[in-house]
Amino acid sequence: MKLFVVLNCGAGALLVGDQTELSRIISEAFQAHAVEADIVCARGEDIGEMVRFARDGAEFDGVVIGGGDGTISGATDVLIGSDKALGILPLGTLNHFARDLGIPLTVEAAIAVIAAGHIRSVDVGTVNGETFVNNSSVGIYPYMVADRDRRRSAIGLGKWSAMILAAIRTLRRFPFRRLTMHAAGLATPYRTPILFVGNNEYDLSLLSLGRRRQLDLGRLQIYVVHAQTRLGLVLVAIKALFGFGRSARDLDMLEAPSFTVQSRASRLPVALDGEVKIMQPPLHYEIRPSALRVFAPAAPQTTIV
Numbered sequence: 001m002k003l004f005v006v007l008n009c010g011a012g013a014l015l016v017g018d019q020t021e022l023s024r025i026i027s028e029a030f031q032a033h034a035v036e037a038d039i040v041c042a043r044g045e046d047i048g049e050m051v052r053f054a055r056d057g058a059e060f061d062g063v064v065i066g067g068g069d070g071t072i073s074g075a076t077d078v079l080i081g082s083d084k085a086l087g088i089l090p091l092g093t094l095n096h097f098a099r100d101l102g103i104p105l106t107v108e109a110a111i112a113v114i115a116a117g118h119i120r121s122v123d124v125g126t127v128n129g130e131t132f133v134n135n136s137s138v139g140i141y142p143y144m145v146a147d148r149d150r151r152r153s154a155i156g157l158g159k160w161s162a163m164i165l166a167a168i169r170t171l172r173r174f175p176f177r178r179l180t181m182h183a184a185g186l187a188t189p190y191r192t193p194i195l196f197v198g199n200n201e202y203d204l205s206l207l208s209l210g211r212r213r214q215l216d217l218g219r220l221q222i223y224v225v226h227a228q229t230r231l232g233l234v235l236v237a238i239k240a241l242f243g244f245g246r247s248a249r250d251l252d253m254l255e256a257p258s259f260t261v262q263s264r265a266s267r268l269p270v271a272l273d274g275e276v277k278i279m280q281p282p283l284h285y286e287i288r289p290s291a292l293r294v295f296a297p298a299a300p301q302t303t304i305v
Contacts, residue, residue: 085119183222216289224252
């Protein structure tokens, strides 16, 4: 097996560690499994170009991405519909997609999964043609992410510190969006602080919050909060954590293969896997069943950290 490996130079593990040493570890781990790996380090738009190069190269059996969820989501845009499978080295901060696939969070163990050669086909979500592997949202969260990134760029704060400060500022403002959701032939208006869309269903229980048990059910899971106060939003979150989300008055939960969101705003900040993009409404959300081939364990495993 011959693989093309693209490491995101801006990923969490590469920012705090020795890039040369990590590249050496990755190279030796692949060699130990008799896998030939061409390794490059790239940033920003260059990552997509490198993935495109590997996708079109007949000599490569797959493309491996070392980075976080945003990096993987960007690579997915390029690989959808390709016969090249995606391998994941979880080098980001949270690594939600890797966890939900059952991929170990250490480099050597993740490489062992790739070398085993088992491939699964999983769903991806899209909004106005942009791909997400985990989730997308409109409302509070995109503002928090944008504010976090500004703080990190301006004063060099760490990711978590910047996010906490951004959350405090955003909750003080508590912005709402007036949205109309069109799904299954119905039009439902909302005044909401957040609309959250998952690529398949998220577990809201306390012990497995934010995890997905399956990535191939072929449906979007939609959560719309219509609490009108900060306290109401907190109560919705608490009820969801303790398993009462479906009975919460201020939370609508539904599923659909596709739906559309309309807004009077000419542009909306939309979060996709932790990255924010400005989009023009209406927003057309759609699930693409089994659109991505990915190296993963034969059966999902629970990752313990």
